[in-house]
Amino acid sequence: MMTNLFSVFDPLSSILHLPLNWLSTFLAFFIIPFLYWAMPSRFLLLWSTIISTLHKEFKLLLGPLSYNGSIIFISLFSLILFNNFLGLLPYIFTSSSHMALTLSFALPLWVSFMLYGWLKNTQHMFSHLVPQGTPTLLMPFMVLIETISNIIRPGTLAVRLAANMIAGHLLLTLLGNTGHSLSSSLLFLLLFAQILLLTLESAVAIIQSYVFAILTSLYASEVN
Template identity: 65%
Template sequence: MMTNLFSSFDPSTNFNLSLNWLSAWLGLLFIPSMYWLIPSRMNYFWIKINLILHQEFKVLLGDKIKGSTLIFISLFSMILFNNFLGLFPYIFTSTSHLVLTLVLALPLWLSFMIYGWFNNTTHMLAHLVPQGTPSILMPFMVCIETISNIIRPGTLAIRLSANMIAGHLLMTLLGNTGSMLSLMMINILIITQLLLLILESAVAIIQSYVFTILSTLYSSEVN
């Protein structure tokens, strides 16, 4: 029995175990099968996704550093696996916690900033003042651009975790009302939950893509 609505997101209350963070590595169990099930439809499907992501990230990043797209493809894969695994019963949703999402967003953003300010200082300073800004507004624009730059890892992390929490909470709230409903309403509830599950599956894909594409855009700005 849950002590409160947010207990499903607490890593210490589920079965009184503290090993729930190991669910973040469950995605690795699905990867080896792609090597011994070749050629399989799953293998072709996953390779096709990787190639599409590679072409898209390549346009944003350019060809300056070979293999740089692999970092973002791996990031996409990790977030996608964790988002999907969180939809299964009794599997801890690690991407709903800022602990994990900040660990993913902050080092990436920090490395981009350090690289940009040390190697392209003039370019980074030019980014603080958008083209065509009146002279009187330049100090304000520098402050606004600096603040918006600093909060980027926070917005990345909060966007991912908030979207994961919102869908899970809605499904939990609807599921808890099942014992008080009539047979007719339970059938409607099951259909609603199935539709929400489809929506959450779409959100899992979209949020992993948004997180990765924004990280790619942030990295392309420092070049």
């Protein structure tokens, strides 16, 4: 029995006194298609097309010299995408809707980018604090604003993904809890609305994983 609406996002709820909710995060490794077949399946061909398209986009953002640098962002996109879709299935915990997972993705990557930029390209990082054409009187304020915007980047990445996943799931939960008190005609409309929302959530699952990976690659390209 749910104590409140947000209990569906509780990572501490357990089965047989074992915290098994986070195991759904690793189910994505069983869905990724393998390259061990002599004749590739349609799913494998589709996934290969997606990977090659993403690789071309990340290569444009990261530059021609970072050919293998897109692997980490493609892996990040894949993991978030599969976890978002797994959360749409019944009785599976949506780990990408929790800040513990999203912040653990965003914060280490941002810290590594900042360390690399300030240690290897210090002058380039200082130049980013003052945009070109800034008046002399506004330079101290621009340095402060750019510093704050850099510091809050991992938080905005984590909150954006978690908030978008929570919003749709919470709306589906709210509509689903009203089904037992509706008449037959209203129940049909409720089911139709639920199907539309589920379709929208599928699109959100793809878009949010893509946005997370693209923004992370943009932050990486700024320090290079």
